[in-house]
Amino acid sequence: MDIGEIIGTIIFGAVIGVLARLVLPGKQNISAVITVILGILGALIGYWLWGLVGGGDTSGIDWIRWFISIAAAALLVVAYGSITGRKQV
Known part of the structure; x- marks a missing residue:
């Protein structure tokens, strides 16, 4: 994996993460990272x-x-909130 693929994956992941948080109701108390x-x-x-x-x-x-990736990321956001105790507001 070269540097271009790594940067592309990070950018794609950021977009997927933001979209996943948008499809979830309420506000999630997690950082941008x-x-x-x-x-x-x-x-x-x-x-x-x-x-x-x-x-x-x-x-x-x-x-x-894309839809599968967003759904998977949304499930991960919910799981992260449940594990860390950071509930949706």
Whole structure:
């Protein structure tokens, strides 16, 4: 993995993390760094699940992969809040 892929993954993870927090009701008490980390994990889980169901490369945007990644990141945000005791407001 070269530096460009690492930077791309961080940016993609940040976008996924923010979108995941937007789809959840209420306000989540987590930092921007945790949002990016959970977004990156959600994106990686989304890519993995998309590959498991037979999703492949398309000529455009893989919307289903995006939705799976956002859902995975949202679940991670909820799990993080439950584990750390930082409830949604």
